[in-house]
Amino acid sequence: MSTLQNPLSPDDSATIPQPAGHRALRVAIIGNPNTGKTTLFNALTGLRQRVGNFAGVTVERVEGGFKGPDGRRVTVLDLPGSYSLSAGSPDEQVALEVLLGRDADRWRPDVVLVVVDAAHLERNLFLASQVIELGVPVVIALNQFDVAEAEGLRIDVPELIHEMGVPIVPTVAKRGEGLEPLKKALIIAAELPAPSRQFAIPEPAQGGLSPLEACLVADGLSATAARMEALRLLGMQRVGPHLDRVPGLAEAIQTASDELRSVGFVPTRLESEVRYAWIAQVIERTVSRARPADSNVSDRIDRFALHRVWGPLIFLVLMVVVFQAVFSWATPLMDGIEAVIASAGRAVGTVLPEGDLRSLIVDGVFAGVGSVLVFLPQIAILFAFIGVLEHSGYMARAAFLMDRIMRRVGLHGKSFIPMLSGYACAVPGIMATRTIEDPKDRLATIMVVPLMSCSARLPVYTLLIGAFVPATSIVPGLTLQGATMLIMYLLGTVVALAVAAIFKRTLLKGPVRPMILELPPYRLPSLKSLGVSVVQRCQLFLQRAGTVILALSIVLWAMATYPKATIDTSLPMAAQQEQQLEHSVLGRIGHGIEPLVRPLGYDWKIGVSIAASFAAREVFVSTMGTIYGVGTENEQALTERLRSEQNAVTGQRAYTPLIAIGLMVFYVFALMCISTIAVTVREAGGGRIGWQWAGLQFAYMLVLAWGSAWLVYAGGTALGFGG
Amino acid sequence: MTSIQLPTLQSPSTAAARTTCALNACPAGTRVTVVDIECSGDEACRLRSLGFCEGTSVNVIDARDAMLLEVRGTRIALGSALTAGITVRPANARA
Amino acid sequence: METRVNAQLIAVVVIVASALFFVARRVWRAITAARKPKSGCGSDCDCH
Numbered sequence: 001m002s003t004l005q006n007p008l009s010p011d012d013s014a015t016i017p018q019p020a021g022h023r024a025l026r027v028a029i030i031g032n033p034n035t036g037k038t039t040l041f042n043a044l045t046g047l048r049q050r051v052g053n054f055a056g057v058t059v060e061r062v063e064g065g066f067k068g069p070d071g072r073r074v075t076v077l078d079l080p081g082s083y084s085l086s087a088g089s090p091d092e093q094v095a096l097e098v099l100l101g102r103d104a105d106r107w108r109p110d111v112v113l114v115v116v117d118a119a120h121l122e123r124n125l126f127l128a129s130q131v132i133e134l135g136v137p138v139v140i141a142l143n144q145f146d147v148a149e150a151e152g153l154r155i156d157v158p159e160l161i162h163e164m165g166v167p168i169v170p171t172v173a174k175r176g177e178g179l180e181p182l183k184k185a186l187i188i189a190a191e192l193p194a195p196s197r198q199f200a201i202p203e204p205a206q207g208g209l210s211p212l213e214a215c216l217v218a219d220g221l222s223a224t225a226a227r228m229e230a231l232r233l234l235g236m237q238r239v240g241p242h243l244d245r246v247p248g249l250a251e252a253i254q255t256a257s258d259e260l261r262s263v264g265f266v267p268t269r270l271e272s273e274v275r276y277a278w279i280a281q282v283i284e285r286t287v288s289r290a291r292p293a294d295s296n297v298s299d300r301i302d303r304f305a306l307h308r309v310w311g312p313l314i315f316l317v318l319m320v321v322v323f324q325a326v327f328s329w330a331t332p333l334m335d336g337i338e339a340v341i342a343s344a345g346r347a348v349g350t351v352l353p354e355g356d357l358r359s360l361i362v363d364g365v366f367a368g369v370g371s372v373l374v375f376l377p378q379i380a381i382l383f384a385f386i387g388v389l390e391h392s393g394y395m396a397r398a399a400f401l402m403d404r405i406m407r408r409v410g411l412h413g414k415s416f417i418p419m420l421s422g423y424a425c426a427v428p429g430i431m432a433t434r435t436i437e438d439p440k441d442r443l444a445t446i447m448v449v450p451l452m453s454c455s456a457r458l459p460v461y462t463l464l465i466g467a468f469v470p471a472t473s474i475v476p477g478l479t480l481q482g483a484t485m486l487i488m489y490l491l492g493t494v495v496a497l498a499v500a501a502i503f504k505r506t507l508l509k510g511p512v513r514p515m516i517l518e519l520p521p522y523r524l525p526s527l528k529s530l531g532v533s534v535v536q537r538c539q540l541f542l543q544r545a546g547t548v549i550l551a552l553s554i555v556l557w558a559m560a561t562y563p564k565a566t567i568d569t570s571l572p573m574a575a576q577q578e579q580q581l582e583h584s585v586l587g588r589i590g591h592g593i594e595p596l597v598r599p600l601g602y603d604w605k606i607g608v609s610i611a612a613s614f615a616a617r618e619v620f621v622s623t624m625g626t627i628y629g630v631g632t633e634n635e636q637a638l639t640e641r642l643r644s645e646q647n648a649v650t651g652q653r654a655y656t657p658l659i660a661i662g663l664m665v666f667y668v669f670a671l672m673c674i675s676t677i678a679v680t681v682r683e684a685g686g687g688r689i690g691w692q693w694a695g696l697q698f699a700y701m702l703v704l705a706w707g708s709a710w711l712v713y714a715g716g717t718a719l720g721f722g723g
Numbered sequence: 724m725t726s727i728q729l730p731t732l733q734s735p736s737t738a739a740a741r742t743t744c745a746l747n748a749c750p751a752g753t754r755v756t757v758v759d760i761e762c763s764g765d766e767a768c769r770l771r772s773l774g775f776c777e778g779t780s781v782n783v784i785d786a787r788d789a790m791l792l793e794v795r796g797t798r799i800a801l802g803s804a805l806t807a808g809i810t811v812r813p814a815n816a817r818a
Numbered sequence: 819m820e821t822r823v824n825a826q827l828i829a830v831v832v833i834v835a836s837a838l839f840f841v842a843r844r845v846w847r848a849i850t851a852a853r854k855p856k857s858g859c860g861s862d863c864d865c866h
Contacts (some may be wrong), residue, residue, distance in 0.1 A: 083769070083772040084771075084772030086768050086769075086772055119796075120795075120796045120797055121796075122774065122795040122796055123773065123774040123795045123796065126772060126774065127772075163725075198725060199725045199726070199727050200726050202727075235768055235771065236768060266777075268767065269771075269776060269777055271771075272771040272772075272777075273776065273777070274727060276774070276776065276779070277727040278725065278727045281727060298798070299784070302784075302791075306785065306791065353826070356826055356827065356830045357829050360830055360833060360834075400789065400791075400800050403789055403800075403802070404788065404789075412802070413800075437765065513766075514762075514766065514801070514802035514803070514804035514805040515789055515800060515801065515802035515805075516766065516769055516770065516773070516799065516801060516802070516805070517799065517800040517801075518773065518797060518798065518799050518800075519791070519798040519799065519800060520798075521798070547840070548840075548841070548844065550837070551837040551838075551840040551841050551844075552837075554833060554834055554837035555834065555837050555838055555841060557834075558834040558837075615841070674844075674845065
């Protein structure tokens with residue numbers, strides 16, 4: 001929690017801002033969710049962004065920059081999307097602290113940019129009206145201006161500027177329109193005096209508030225910020241950590257409330273009443289409709305999307321389409337990448353002299369990293385689909401539809417979006433739980449998000465399904481392979497809900513918060529914005545492959561090659577490899593693990609691959625690639641090797657469809673990702689508590705994985721499916 | 724400095740005698756005015772910042788377990804636990 | 819012949835050692851970053 005260093009030092013955020021000099025101009029961006037704030041932020045700063053955390057809390061901090069038209073450097077801080085500065089959630093608390101210049105980093109903005117949705121002005125101006133009173137220069141970006149015009153709204157911008165008392169720039173962020181005027185406005189605004197409240201509260205109410213305002217001013221807030229806070233505090237349960245140490249605050253609030261009640265006002269409603277009354281006046285004077293609003297497109301789509309019967313059906317069909325696409329559309333691209341990597345490896349192989357170095361490069365690096373790079377197309381497609389669902393506005397509908405089911409397990413619809421993000425990667429999914437206000441609901445969601453099959457599991461599924469599940473068509477458009485993939489994903493989902501239910505009934509018992517969910521209007525996702533985010537994700541994937549997986553592949557290669565065995569050259573090639581492998585570090589570890597995995601039907605080679613995967617799941621494929629690639633002269637595709645491989649102990653086929661399914665089930669449930677553990681620790685509260693929850697998460701998932709894999713193997717064998 | 728006019732719905736007791744009902748009793752397609760919000764402070768605060776406050780006019784788009792409402796031009800879904808505690812006055816009722 | 823083999827061996831050792839160092843450092847960073855929430859993002863946010 002952030003603490004106030006010196007509560008009595010005057011807050012100078014209302015004084016004249018620094019003259020244009022060598023220091024970069026600091027801009028903070030805030031706005032309602034769904035206003036295109038992120039698109040605007042991206043448009044202003046490009047892809048050069050630094051992502052971190054606000055000190056002391058688990059709120060994400062995104063900072064970027066650009067060069068202003070006058071050559072001056074501008075840093076932009078993206079504050080979390082908020083409906084108001086009510087400090088009801090950690091996100092909003094941090095935003096308020098930063099804007100007041102009281103956050104733990106002491107980062108004070110020179111200008112605040114409020115992003116407002118031109119098509120939904122009335123609601124959006126609530127936040128703007130609060131920000132205007134903070135004593136920092138403000139610029140409003142009237143975003144999605146094109147949508148407003150398309151709907152027939154006519155906004156008199158000069159009049160609006162006059163009413164609000166701040167510069168306002170219409171923008172269309174997704175097309176990059178209005179950016180230059182906006183940049184200029186930001187620089188100019190920094191030199192202007194700070195704005196203040198544009199309306200007067202009725203006298204009797206103001207009288208009741210004055211003592212409370214004085215109390216806040218005594219603590220160091222500027223006069224105008226004190227007025228904003230006083231109004232806010234009346235309606236709040238929570239004061240906010242930045243005001244924790246103010247002496248006599250609770251009493252002052254109580255006194256003010258009593259005084260207001262005595263003159264006929266309801267204290268908790270005062271803020272919304274006065275602000276919306278003012279906003280209504282402003283809107284009346286500045287916004288007109290060129291034509292009457294007809295039942296818009298969103299409503300008509302929602303009639304189906306949210307229909308009792310059609311809704312869930314549409315949702316299911318969409319999910320099936322996504323998974324089938326991820327599995328089959330990517331195939332030609334994947335084959336292409338595989339071919340390129342194979343020939344590159346060969347080419348390098350011919351250049352290097354025979355020996356360990358060549359083996360390291362060809363069998364370690366190329367085989368290892370290559371087997372992971374191949375999955376880039378699948379990951380790109382997956383992220384693209386999820387991006388479309390999010391940007392089009394459908395995600396909120398999905399959350400709404402899922403709310404019913406979620407409630408049965410004690411979660412609510414808001415948990416659905418983090419879980420869906422978990423399909424791409426658990427890390428952003430867990431971070432997305434910040435939108436869930438109730439800490440117990442939030443923890444329960446965090447604990448089960450990793451069960452959603454993330455993109456790192458894709459290589460494992462694809463390898464095993466490709467090798468052991470025939471591509472027969474079940475219905476037009478869906479093959480057995482696609483169906484198996486879908487089943488694996490569904491398995492994770494269903495079990496996640498079950499586990500969440502258990503958590504909510506035991507460790508995290510508590511009532512479920514009622515749902516409050518905004519359904520944004522549907523819109524066509526901007527291809528450019530979508531492309532940017534997919535490219536960013538792919539870059540991160542490649543980075544990961546280029547660093548972690550590369551390093552791990554090298555280490556694993558070393559572990560498989562050393563110590564060197566004295567090979568009996570009279571044996572056939574495959575047996576020679578076998579000898580070397582068993583003698584190496586990797587082989588010895590594998591044999592050590594074997595008793596643990598034998599009940600699951602695996603031999604030590606699979607055991608080793610599983611062990612290595614705990615660092616990163618994709619490594620399963622590259623480890624297998626390395627194990628079967630070590631010392632190989634000819635190139636057999638990994639899948640063929642898998643099919644023909646023999647179990648050293650039983651003499652039978654090492655990999656049967658049953659074992660493959662069991663292995664996949666293991667991967668559905670096991671938590672094998674250091675990044676996920678790290679994020680869980682942080683989001684579950686950090687420190688000892690965070691580690692305890694992460695430890696519990698890892699443990700229960702491992703038990704689930706082992707148990708289910710055993711069930712599949714033992715049960716399947718008993719039923720006669722083995723072999 | 725503009726002066727503003729506050730809506731006349733200041734104290735809950737004045738509305739008691741008029742025709743009011745719980746929000747979740749209103750069928751789809753009706754237009755209502757919010758009279759009183761009875762829920763925990765946190766939720767009331769969230770509702771207000773979304774534009775949903777006493778005196779606001781609300782359109783009921785869909786009414787089932789969770790209600791789909793239109794408030795100040797925005798579409799919001801509210802869970803049944805909440806809508807049961809919100810008192811509203813249907814638009815066509817005489818005040 | 820001797821020198822070439824030695825050069826190769828050195829190359830292999832260097833590469834493997836740096837890979838080991840890299841992995842160890844990443845794990846360490848993840849542990850310390852998770853120990854308490856602090857500013858800045860370690861290498862643990864690489865999925866998003």
